[in-house]
Amino acid sequence: MARQHAASVLAAALVVGILASIPAAVESIGVCYGVNGDWLPSASEVVQLYKSNGITGMRVYNVNDDTLKALSGSNLGLILDTGNTQLNALASSASNADAWVKANVQSQQGLTIKYIAVGNEVPNQGGRTQDVLPAMKNIQNALVRAGLGGIKVSTAVHSGVTKGFPPSQGTFSDDGAHMPPIAQYLASIGSPLLANIYPYFSFKGTPSIDIKYALFTAPGTVVHDDGNGKDYQNLFDALVDTMYSALESAGAGSVPIVVSESGWPSAGDPDATAANARTYNQNLINHVGKGTPKRPGAIEAYIFAMFNENLKGGLETEKHFGLFHSDKYPQVYSINF
Numbered sequence: 158m159a160r161q162h163a164a165s166v167l168a169a170a171l172v173v174g175i176l177a178s179i180p181a182a183v184e185s186i187g188v189c190y191g192v193n194g195d196w197l198p199s200a201s202e203v204v205q206l207y208k209s210n211g212i213t214g215m216r217v218y219n220v221n222d223d224t225l226k227a228l229s230g231s232n233l234g235l236i237l238d239t240g241n242t243q244l245n246a247l248a249s250s251a252s253n254a255d256a257w258v259k260a261n262v263q264s265q266q267g268l269t270i271k272y273i274a275v276g277n278e279v280p281n282q283g284g285r286t287q288d289v290l291p292a293m294k295n296i297q298n299a300l301v302r303a304g305l306g307g308i309k310v311s312t313a314v315h316s317g318v319t320k321g322f323p324p325s326q327g328t329f330s331d332d333g334a335h336m337p338p339i340a341q342y343l344a345s346i347g348s349p350l351l352a353n354i355y356p357y358f359s360f361k362g363t364p365s366i367d368i369k370y371a372l373f374t375a376p377g378t379v380v381h382d383d384g385n386g387k388d389y390q391n392l393f394d395a396l397v398d399t400m401y402s403a404l405e406s407a408g409a410g411s412v413p414i415v416v417s418e419s420g421w422p423s424a425g426d427p428d429a430t431a432a433n434a435r436t437y438n439q440n441l442i443n444h445v446g447k448g449t450p451k452r453p454g455a456i457e458a459y460i461f462a463m464f465n466e467n468l469k470g471g472l473e474t475e476k477h478f479g480l481f482h483s484d485k486y487p488q489v490y491s492i493n494f
Contacts, residue, residue, distance in 0.1 A: 185234060186445060186458055187214020187216060187233075187457075187458070187460070188212050188215060188460045188463045188480065189216040189459050189461045189463065190215050190217055190219075190463050190464075191218060191462045191463070191469075192466075193468040194483040195467055197464060197483050199227075200223050200226075200228075201227040204228055204231050206481070206485060208233075210494055211494040213233065213494075214234040214271075214457075214459060215234075215235055215236070216235075216236040216459045217236065217237050218238045218240070220237050220238060220240070225261065228268055229266055229268060230267040231269075233269060235269055235271060235272075236272045236273075236351070237261060237270060237274065238277055239274065239292070241276055241277060243257065243292075244275070244279065244292050245284075245285065245292075247291075251295050254295035254298070257296070258300055259303070262303070272308070272309045272348075272349070272415065273308060273309070273311070274311060274312060274313045274351055275289065275293045276289045276312045277313040277353075278353060279312070281317075289312050289339060290339050293310050293311070294342070296310050297310040297346060309347070309348040310346065311343060311350060312339060312350075312351060313351040313352070314350065314352055315352075315355075316352070316359065316399070316400070317330065317332050317333070318332055318333025319333060319399050319400055319402075319403040322399075323380055323381075323382035323384060323395070324384075324389065324398035324399045324451065325398075327398070327399035327400065327403040327406070328406045329403045329406070333403070336403070336407065337407035337408070337409075340412055341407060341409050343409060343412045349412060349413040349415045349457075350412050350413075350414050350415070352397070352414050352416055352417060354397055354418070354419045355418070355420070356370075356371040356392040356396065357422065357429075359392060359396065360428070361426070366392065368433075370390075370391060370392050371392045371437070372391075372433060372437050373390075373391045373393065373444060375391060380395060382450075385450075385451065389450060391444070393444070394449040397414060397456070398449050398451040401451050402451070413452075414456075419458055419461060420437070420438060420460050421433055421434040421436075422434060422474035422478050423435075423465075423489050423490065425473030425476065426474050429477060431489055431490040432490075434489070435491070435492060438460055442492070442493070445457075445458045460480070462478045462480070463479060463481060464479040464481050464483050465478070465481070465482055465483055466483070467483065
């Protein structure tokens with residue numbers, strides 16, 4: 158998850174039983190499935206909880222047989238993470254990538270795998286930036302060899318890899334110095350960039366930002382961008398369009414963005430309340446069909462997260478991003494998908 162390191166930046170064909178390559182342009186709301194908590198329900202119960210709440214997509218960080226078997230036949234659109242601890246092995250050996258694809262993709266039946274996230278917020282969440290691109294290439298080639306080239310390979314980044322204000326001035330920052338060749342590779346294979354977008358952290362790190370701008374509740378235009386003539390009424394759009402401008406600056410303007418994480422904590426900070434979390438996430442759901450000023454059209458987005466995770470480290474807020482308590486009941490707050 159993007160943490161306070163991104164706060165100052167103004168600012169997701171039936172082959173071997175796997176349905177892949179659903180266009181990112183189609184509006185879709187998923188929810189991230191984190192497992193760093195006690196008393197979590199079984200994977201099969203989790204899948205039913207998604208379906209009963211009308212959730213159509215899931216990001217899976219902890220890829221294992223039990224979870225993948227529970228997802229078989231569910232029709233949930235999936236982001237599967239390789240995990241940052243696997244990056245060096247995947248980068249250094251094509252056979253390691255073949256083995257990962259065989260175990261987690263090729264041998265699984267009835268899954269709707271849309272994207273493979275090769276690394277998440279590297280290096281902040283672990284791993285080395287120099288491993289990301291070769292690991293992506295090895296996973297991509299392994300999928301092609303397995304006849305599964307329709308599944309899109311990407312990596313997940315946080316807003317701290319970009320800099321620039323207003324959004325039209327977005328470029329990759331020093332923390333994102335590894336990103337231009339990755340962006341160009343994504344363009345070459347027709348894959349989106351997975352972006353973890355958190356207005357909450359940007360709001361907390363920039364005292365001049367009004368909370369209404371972060372919660373989608375500002376009454377009108379807050380930022381006018383003279384560089385592109387666009388008006389911004391919420392921070393989410395500004396952060397996403399800053400990322401789009403950075404992609405353009407790297408010669409990868411054709412790369413779409415899938416918002417692979419976004420959310421608001423419900424406890425642990427005076428601004429982290431159930432009311433604010435509900436307001437942000439409900440407004441995000443209502444907003445994604447519109448797109449951003451720079452890129453109108455539906456956005457694919459994944460809310461972080463399904464459950465509160467009491468075993469997470471860091472700030473207290475990190476434990477309170479869930480829509481549900483770890484035992485499923487009651488909901489932390491109501492929300493309509």
